[in-house]
Each structure stands twice: as C-alpha cells, then as structure tokens.
Amino acid sequence: MDTPALSVRGLTMAYDGRVIQQDLDFDIPRGQIFVIMGGSGCGKSTLLRHLIGLQQPAAGRILYGGDEDYWAADETRQDALKRGSGVLFQGGALWSSLTLAENIALPLEEFTDLPAAAIREIVAVKLALVGLSGFENHYPAEISGGMKKRAGLARAMALNPDILFCDEPSAGLDPLSARRLDELLLELRASLGSTIVLVTHELASIFAVADQAIFLDAESRTMTASGNPHHLAQHGSALVRHFLARGEDA
Amino acid sequence: MPNQSARIDLQPDVDTLVLRCAGTWHWQQTLPAQPGLAGCKQVRLLAEEALEDNEGALLAWLLHLARNCQAQQIALDADGLPAGLGRLLALALAVPARPGKPEDNTSHFIQRLGETALRLWADLPQAAHFIGEVSQGLGRLLRGRANFRWRDFLWLLEDCGPRALPIASLISFLVGTILAYMGAVQLAQFGAQIYIADLVAIGMVREVGALMTGVILAGRTGAAFAAQIGTMQVNEEIDALRTLGLSPIDVLVLPRLLALLLMVPLLTLYAGVVGIGAGMLVATTVFGVGAREYFNETMLALSWTHILIGMLKGTVYGALVAFAGCLRGMQCGRSAQAVGEATTSAVVTSILLITVSASILTIMFQRMGI
Ligand SMILES: Nc1ncnc2c1ncn2[C@@H]1O[C@H](COP(=O)(O)OP(=O)(O)O)[C@@H](O)[C@H]1O
Ligand SMILES: [Mg+2]
Numbered sequence: 252m253d254t255p256a257l258s259v260r261g262l263t264m265a266y267d268g269r270v271i272q273q274d275l276d277f278d279i280p281r282g283q284i285f286v287i288m289g290g291s292g293c294g295k296s297t298l299l300r301h302l303i304g305l306q307q308p309a310a311g312r313i314l315y316g317g318d319e320d321y322w323a324a325d326e327t328r329q330d331a332l333k334r335g336s337g338v339l340f341q342g343g344a345l346w347s348s349l350t351l352a353e354n355i356a357l358p359l360e361e362f363t364d365l366p367a368a369a370i371r372e373i374v375a376v377k378l379a380l381v382g383l384s385g386f387e388n389h390y391p392a393e394i395s396g397g398m399k400k401r402a403g404l405a406r407a408m409a410l411n412p413d414i415l416f417c418d419e420p421s422a423g424l425d426p427l428s429a430r431r432l433d434e435l436l437l438e439l440r441a442s443l444g445s446t447i448v449l450v451t452h453e454l455a456s457i458f459a460v461a462d463q464a465i466f467l468d469a470e471s472r473t474m475t476a477s478g479n480p481h482h483l484a485q486h487g488s489a490l491v492r493h494f495l496a497r498g499e500d501a
Numbered sequence: 502m503p504n505q506s507a508r509i510d511l512q513p514d515v516d517t518l519v520l521r522c523a524g525t526w527h528w529q530q531t532l533p534a535q536p537g538l539a540g541c542k543q544v545r546l547l548a549e550e551a552l553e554d555n556e557g558a559l560l561a562w563l564l565h566l567a568r569n570c571q572a573q574q575i576a577l578d579a580d581g582l583p584a585g586l587g588r589l590l591a592l593a594l595a596v597p598a599r600p601g602k603p604e605d606n607t608s609h610f611i612q613r614l615g616e617t618a619l620r621l622w623a624d625l626p627q628a629a630h631f632i633g634e635v636s637q638g639l640g641r642l643l644r645g646r647a648n649f650r651w652r653d654f655l656w657l658l659e660d661c662g663p664r665a666l667p668i669a670s671l672i673s674f675l676v677g678t679i680l681a682y683m684g685a686v687q688l689a690q691f692g693a694q695i696y697i698a699d700l701v702a703i704g705m706v707r708e709v710g711a712l713m714t715g716v717i718l719a720g721r722t723g724a725a726f727a728a729q730i731g732t733m734q735v736n737e738e739i740d741a742l743r744t745l746g747l748s749p750i751d752v753l754v755l756p757r758l759l760a761l762l763l764m765v766p767l768l769t770l771y772a773g774v775v776g777i778g779a780g781m782l783v784a785t786t787v788f789g790v791g792a793r794e795y796f797n798e799t800m801l802a803l804s805w806t807h808i809l810i811g812m813l814k815g816t817v818y819g820a821l822v823a824f825a826g827c828l829r830g831m832q833c834g835r836s837a838q839a840v841g842e843a844t845t846s847a848v849v850t851s852i853l854l855i856t857v858s859a860s861i862l863t864i865m866f867q868r869m870g871i
Contacts, residue, residue: 303744330746338744344737348653348729358745361648406741469599 254317256281256414256446257302262311264297271297275311275474277465279414284440284447284460286480288494289467295450296341298467299418302448303338304329334362337407341418341450343399345391351378351402352387358409377405380435382428397424401432408439414446415439421453433459454495458484466491505551507558509533516542520566522582523549526558535565544570547581560586564593571597631828635758638750647751654756661722662764666771668721672713673705673772677779680704685788694788698798701780702773707807708814710772712859714765715818719851723826726757727847730830731840739831749831758823765819766812773811806871814862818855825850 255278262275271294279285287295300306301313304321313321315332324332345354355374359365365373378384381401391399400420407415417436421429433456439445451457457464457480464483466476468490476483476491484495505524512519518541526532538544544566554560563579567590570577579587608616641647684700730753733739739749777799784790829847833839 300740305740305743333744333746336744338741340737340741342737344741346738346741347732347736361745361747 253281255279256316257448258314258317259302260312260314262298262301262313263309264294264301264306265309266297270309270472272467272472272474273310275467277474277477279446279448280463281446282440282444283462284436284449286457286461286464287448287450287467288452288457288464290469290494291452293467293469294472295467296418299338299416299448299450303336303416304333334410335412336414336416337410337412339400339403339407339415339417339420341422343391343396343403345399345402345406347391350388350390351383351394351405354391354402355406355409358406362410373409377408378402380408381405382431397428400424401428404432404435411443412445414448416448418450419452420449421451421456429453429456432456436460457495466494506530507532509536511536513541516540517545518543519545519547521547521549522552522559522563524551525553526556526562528556528558532558532562535562535569538569538573538575541575543576543578545578545581548583548586552583554586560589560593563590567594568598627832628828631831632824634750635754635824635827638748638755641748641751642755647755648747649751649755653752654760657756657760658764660725661718661760662767665717665721665764665768669714669717669768669772670775672717673710673775674779676709676713677701677705677776678783680709680776681780681783682787685784689788694784694790695794695798697780697784697788697790698795699802702777702799702802703807705776705780706770706773706803706811708811708863710776711769711811711815711818712855714768714772714815715822715855715859716852718761718765718768718819718822719825719848719855722761723822723847723851724844726823726826727829727833727843728840730754730827731833731843734830734833735835735837735840754827754831757827758820761819761823762816765815769812769815770808773808810866810871814859817858817862821854821858822851825854 257279259275259277259279263273264271264275275298287298289295297306301308304313307322315321319332321329321332345351346357349357352371352374355377356370359370359373363370374387375384378387381404383398383401383405386394386398386402391402394402400423404417404420407417420436421432424432436447436449437460440447447460449460461480463478464476464480465474466483466487467473468475476487478487480495483491485492487495507526507530508523510521510523512521518536518538520536546563552559563582563586567577567579569575571594579590582590638647642649681697681701685694685697688694688696688700730739730749733753739753742749742752781792781795781799784795785792826847829843829850833843
C-alpha cells in the first residue's frame with residue numbers, strides 16, 4: 252500500500268478552549284476522493300483549516316506523506332507543503348481587487364517562471380474546466396456566489412496541486428453545474444491522480460464521487476463513522492444511515 | 502366571541518400534572534407563570550376548543566416548560582395539544598439545546614473602561630510583533646526575496662499621492678489662509694505685515710503642512726488600508742494567500758507602507774507650497790503687501806533646515822498612519838462589524854500616534870536648537 256497523502260492523529264480542535272471536535276484519527280489515501288460529512292456547525296470547515304495548516308491543533312498531529320509532522324517542520328518547509336495543496340474556501344475567497352484571470356494567474360506568477368503567454372493559456376484552460384470561459388476580466392464582485400465557488404476551484408487547481416481541498420464546492424450551484432463539478436473532480440482524480448478532500452452535504456455527489464468518507468458528529472464532538480459511503484449507508488450507525496438515507500434513492 | 506386572555510388551568514393529579522391551555526395568547530399580555538414541577542412524574546398537556554396562538558407565544562411558553570421537564574426528567578405528554586402546535590413543539594425539541602457561549606453581559610461603564618485599558622495594554626505585544634514581522638518583510642524585500650507585487654504598489658502610489666491632492670489642496674489652502682489672517686491681525690498693529698510671509702512660510706513648511714498631511718492621510722488612506730485588509734480578512738482572502746505560502750506582510754503591508762512613505766514627503770512639500778500661496782493671497786489682497794516683496798521675504802525666511810524638518814515629520818506621520826492602518830486591518834475579526842471597528846480604530850490610533858510624535862519631535866528639535 253502507498254503511504255497516505257495525509258494522516259490525522261489524535262486531533263483535537265478548539266476555539267479559545269471550547270472544544271469543537273476531539274480525538275480525530277484517520278488517513279487520507281493518495282489518489283482518492285475523501286469526503287468529510289456532518290451537520291452544519293460540527294466543525295468541517297475547521298477541520299479543513301487544520302489540514303491545510305491555517306490553524307494549529309489544540310492537541311494531536313497532522314502528518315503529511317505519512318510521517319512528516321506539519322507543525323514540527325520549519326517555516327520554509329511548511330510553505331512548500333502548503334504550496335503542494337490547492338484550497339477552495341467556503342466563500343470562494345477570491346482576491347477582490349483582481350479579475351478572475353488575475354486571481355488564477357497570481358500563484359503561477361509567484362511560483363513558476365512561465366512566460367506570460369503560457370500563463371494566459373493555463374488560465375483560459377482552468378476557467379474553461381469550471382465552465383467560466385469568457386469571464387476572464389470580471390471582478391469577483393461582478394459574478395454570482397456559485398460562480399465565485401467555481402472560480403475559486405479554478406484558482407485552487409492553478410498549480411496542479413497534489414492535494415485539492417474543497418469546502419462545500421457545490422453549495423449554491425444549480426443541479427447541472429453541480430453534476431459537472433462532480434465530473435470534473437472525478438476527472439482530476441483519474442487523469443492527474445490528485446487526492447481530493449471534499450467537505451459536502453450533497454448526498455448525490457457523495458455517492459457519486461466519494462471513495463472514503465468520515466462523519467463528524469456535533470453531539471459527541473468526534474468522528475463516528477468512516478468508510479465507503481455506500482457501505483456506511485447500509486452498515487453505519489443509525490445517525491449516519493439516517494444522514495445518508497435520502498441520497499441512496501436519488 | 503369573548504376574547505379570553507391566555508390561561509393555564511392546573512389540575513394536579515396524584516403524580517401527574519395536567520395543564521389545560523386556554524384563551525388567546527398574545528405577546529402583549531403577561532403570560533402565565535411556569536408551574537412548579539416539584540414532585541410530579543408526568544405532565545400532560547390539554548387544550549381548550551377556543552385556544553388561539555397566532556403569534557407563537559404559547560409555543561414559546563411550552564418550549565420553556567418542555568425544557569424544564571427534560572431537565573428534571575419528567576415525561577411530557579403533548580398528545581392533547583392541537584395537531585399543528587404539537588408538531589411544532591416536537592420539531593423544536595428534536596435537537597437538544599447545546600451548551601453555547603454564555604451571553605455577553607452588557608457590562609458597566611467602569612468595567613468597560615477597565616477592559617479597554619487592558620486591551621490597549623494587550624495591544625502592545627501584538628504591535629511589537631507586527632513591527633517585527635514588517636521589519637523581516639523589509640529585510641526580505643531588500644534581499645529581493647519578498648513576494649512584492651509591483652503592480653499593486655504602483656496603484657497604491659497613485660492612490661496615496663495624486664488622488665489625495667484635491668483634499669490636501671483644499672485643507673492646506675484654508676489652513677494657510679487662517680494662519681495668515683491670525684498673524685496679520687497682530688502684526689498689522691505695529692505695521693509689520695510683511696512678516697506674515699515668515700510666519701506662514703515657516704509655520705506651514707515646518708509644522709502645519711506635515712501635521713495636516715498626516716491627519717488627512719489618517720482619515721483617507723489609513724482608514725482605507727484598514728478597511729481593505731479587514732475585508733480581505735473577513736472574506737478569507739488572507740487565508741488564501743497564506744495557503745499559497747505567501748506572506749500577507751509582503752503582499753499587503755509592504756506595498757502600502759512604502760507607497761505612503763514615498764508619497765508623504767511630497768505631499769508635505771505640496772501642502773507647504775499651497776499654504777504659502779494662500780498666505781500670499783491674503784497678504785496682498787487684504788493687507789496691502791506687494792506680491793514681489795512677499796515672495797522675497799518668504800525666500801529669506803525659508804531655509805533647508807525648515808524644509809527637511811517638515812519633510813521628516815511628514816514621513817514619520819505617514820509611517821505611523823500606514824502602520825496603524827495595516828495593523829488594525831490585520832487584527833480585524835471576521836464580520837462586517839469588525840471591519841467598521843478596525844477602520845475607526847485605525848483613524849483613532851493614527852491621530853493619537855501623530856499627536857504624541859508631533860509633541861516629541863517638536864520638543865526634540867527645540868532642544869537640538871534647529
Ligand atoms: N473563528 C471562530 N471563533 C470561534 N468559534 C468558531 C469560529 N469559527 C467557527 N467557530 C465555531 O466552530 C464550530 C464549527 O464551525 P465550522 O467548522 O465552520 O462548521 P461547519 O463548517 O461544519 O459548518 C461552530 O460551532 C462555530 O460556531
Ligand atoms: Mg463550513
């Protein structure tokens with residue numbers, strides 16, 4: 252077996268001493284689509300912030316490539332690890348003073364020596380992949396919430412990251428765009444071998460794309476299930492089965 | 502139909518409390534008190550035919566009752582309620598209340614004063630840390646290793662400099678006029694109007710030009726910095742920079758600091774020139790001083806020392822404004838309200854710092870005899 256892309260060991264997350272989730276333990280296998288499920292407010296976005304090094308764990312470790320402790324690494328190494336992952340934030344987090352094209356070009360300008368013409372081409376391809384061709388010169392304030400999400404995804408993919416983190420990518424999208432997005436994620440995994448970590452509520456897309464899923468429970472403040480969603484829908488705890496019940500028949 | 506007021510009729514049984522809800526429930530009237538539950542094992546709810554609860558007052562009352570019952574592990578039988586009300590109550594109870602944050606008690610004035618003082622104190626290490634980070638960023642920039650974006654820098658240069666000219670012109674002109682008038686009224690008493698030129702030139706170039714520029718920049722540019730960076734904090738744009746390993750100091754703070762530092766001496770100089778022009782206008786039109794005379798006197802009065810001191814002061818004020826604006830922006834919380842607070846705080850901090858440093862600098866130069 253390959254080493255996992257990311258491992259979480261005994262992770263406890265807290266804000267000002269208020270524990271959000273505790274004792275999380277799981278591996279994110281390479282080249283798979285890994286879904287984080289759970290009711291709203293249970294700490295999914297917070298978990299994502301821990302996985303990408305934006306927030307320091309109250310306890311426990313985040314291991315990259317199976318054994319490299321993120322918070323034990325020095326700053327240069329942390330930056331390199333961060334650069335190997337692309338992040339789509341819950342609100343898109345596009346830089347509002349830049350156009351969509353400039354948003355996607357910025358990581359390429361900062362971290363590659365590609366000529367401007369090549370960068371333009373890459374930007375055009377990424378925008379086309381998320382269905383936003385022709386919006387190169389729009390500013391984030393001029394597009395809808397769902398479009399911001401998609402543009403954010405295009406930016407997250409700019410550097411062809413090994414791991415892609417997406418916080419509710421299909422929230423606020425119409426069903427057709429949401430399906431296209433699922434297809435895009437599957438395609439990224441198949442053609443680039445990307446590892447994709449997905450926070451989502453969309454049951455249809457969970458069943459369509461997830462290889463593995465974990466379920467965070469707001470009540471017990473810990474992970475109550477992990478496995479393939481089809482398996483969980485049959486054999487998970489009552490709560491997880493209930494959560495997944497409305498997607499099976501969809 | 503008589504509009505009966507809200508009522509709860511108690512019918513205590515052996516260990517069951519039967520509550521009969523009746524009347525029309527309004528928020529405007531005092532609602533019945535919650536019944537004591539001591540000693541009972543079950544609460545049964547019944548309803549009268551004429552029960553009305555269009556505003557949800559009864560629902561709120563029942564929710565309290567149900568939570569009390571849950572807390573004391575008393576069974577609640579709501580089958581006797583009208584179907585709609587029963588379903589709403591069941592829905593409201595479906596997810597148990599989670600212990601949340603305690604309410605923010607609106608505290609007493611004295612307490613708030615104390616908290617503010619503590620916060621100012623707690624600010625110091627953060628400010629020191631920020632200065633440290635900015636210095637490191639400057640070091641990286643000098644070694645050519647910072648992620649400095651020249652395009653942003655050029656845009657900021659334009660925003661801090663040329664775009665501030667209209668307001669700077671207006672204020673400097675008015676201040677120059679005031680200075681000339683106030684001086685002239687005194688000087689004219691012994692026929693020394695010509696010294697208006699000295700007063701205005703030295704006053705504007707050495708002190709007031711820099712001070713006015715600092716204050717204008719605090720309200721205009723410092724506030725904008727705090728709002729820009731604060732909004733980026735709210736929208737997770739700064740997190741997006743961090744996840745690329747880009748330092749927000751390099752990308753956001755350095756260009757702002759440098760743009761302001763470059764522009765502020767020029768603005769100070771400009772303010773001085775406009776002020777002198779205003780003084781000349783007043784002196785020639787109102788107090789009968791010749792334009793050529795005035796010009797010559799101004800040239801005599803001004804020395805490079807005055808000009809350099811003025812520009813130095815302006816630069817210090819500009820640095821303080823940029824520092825306060827960027828610091829408050831970076832400290833901004835994650836809500837729209839926090840952006841407003843950051844902006845206000847940036848202006849207040851800037852003006853406070855400008856005032857303090859103006860006093861220190863003036864005394865310092867006085868002591869040095871220049
Ligand atoms: N900056 C913050 N400060 C304090 N508490 C927070 C902050 N952000 C989120 N929380 C709390 O953490 C919990 C989880 O939030 P979040 O991770 O955003 O949930 P999810 O993404 O699963 O909906 C919530 O209870 C929320 O109130
Ligand atoms: Mg979330």
